[in-house]
Amino acid sequence: MAVLEILTYPDDRLRQVSEPVKQFDAALQGCIDDLEETRLAGPGAVGIAAAQVAWFQRVLIVDVSGRKKTGNHGHLILVNPEITEWDGFAIGREGCLSVPDYTGNVVRAERIQLDALDRDGNALCFDMEGFEARAVQHEMDHLDGLLFLDRLVSRRQDLFQRKVYK
Amino acid sequence: MSNWYMLTLVGKDQPGIVARVTTALFEAGSNLGETSMIRLGEYFTVMMMVRSDAGDDALCSVLQPVVDALGLVLHIHAIDGGLHHRPIPDVCILVHGGDRAGIVSQVTSKAAQAGLNILDLESDVGGTESEPIYILQIEGMATQGVESVEKALAPLQADGVKIDVRPIDTLIG
Ligand SMILES: [Zn+2]
Numbered sequence: 001m002a003v004l005e006i007l008t009y010p011d012d013r014l015r016q017v018s019e020p021v022k023q024f025d026a027a028l029q030g031c032i033d034d035l036e037e038t039r040l041a042g043p044g045a046v047g048i049a050a051a052q053v054a055w056f057q058r059v060l061i062v063d064v065s066g067r068k069k070t071g072n073h074g075h076l077i078l079v080n081p082e083i084t085e086w087d088g089f090a091i092g093r094e095g096c097l098s099v100p101d102y103t104g105n106v107v108r109a110e111r112i113q114l115d116a117l118d119r120d121g122n123a124l125c126f127d128m129e130g131f132e133a134r135a136v137q138h139e140m141d142h143l144d145g146l147l148f149l150d151r152l153v154s155r156r157q158d159l160f161q162r163k164v165y166k
Numbered sequence: 167m168s169n170w171y172m173l174t175l176v177g178k179d180q181p182g183i184v185a186r187v188t189t190a191l192f193e194a195g196s197n198l199g200e201t202s203m204i205r206l207g208e209y210f211t212v213m214m215m216v217r218s219d220a221g222d223d224a225l226c227s228v229l230q231p232v233v234d235a236l237g238l239v240l241h242i243h244a245i246d247g248g249l250h251h252r253p254i255p256d257v258c259i260l261v262h263g264g265d266r267a268g269i270v271s272q273v274t275s276k277a278a279q280a281g282l283n284i285l286d287l288e289s290d291v292g293g294t295e296s297e298p299i300y301i302l303q304i305e306g307m308a309t310q311g312v313e314s315v316e317k318a319l320a321p322l323q324a325d326g327v328k329i330d331v332r333p334i335d336t337l338i339g
Contacts, residue, residue, distance in 0.1 A: 045338045067335070093334050097338065097339070101250050134337055
């Protein structure tokens, strides 16, 4: 296991589109373990995408279970994730391991339905909402070479935010 | 060693203020840090952190032609530190209601006692001349917790004033 170097903006490699995982072998397991160790070494990250450590396969990790009053599905390793349904939208504040010292408002779907594979290639399906759904959308952007900076909306738009769904 | 200055510029709003000010600074070799530029009433206000190795006298003379041409008021003072000291806000306070004298003072005083450190505040008056409404948005750090701020502000919520305190959950991923 190893803590890997995290690419930081404006590194061009963050723009690279990641390839689907085809083989669920020992090499994949090792990379996933390194990715998780790297996430845990960072400053309170609830997720990480493989592309952030220059591993350009469609793998991400999300875990919002450490947060109070936040609905979640626990610690998730998601391979080849696909969002199959979107519903609603919400503005929320985001930052990124790859964009140090900056946070901004981003609009995301409030609820999503997600298909993915686990680390052994078994099919997964989730209905997600709120913070967890936001985390997955943030990480999936990395797999397509997008950053939250590409989706910034004004800090002055909070007034138009509906009361947060609890 | 780089030197940071806080520049304040205020003047009647007109096209080209930002362009001319920043061009003059750029051509003099200075760099911008965090800035806030916004129109308040008929006036355009600029506050910005500027890094320059030339000194404040030089900054002043670089900007003088623009200041004279656009009728701006300029203030410069040297500041400590620089970039990358940005605290992350963890609470947002939204206040709105019929315009009420002293509401900003009351909200911010109670909140300060409850540990709020304000990072960003903006307020506006909307509605009509005869029935103005007041809107106040604050972002800050609740050093004694969000609930402490919420509790402190609850008694102010009366006479048609609505106060909403909610956490800002910043997602890092
Ligand atoms: Zn990110």
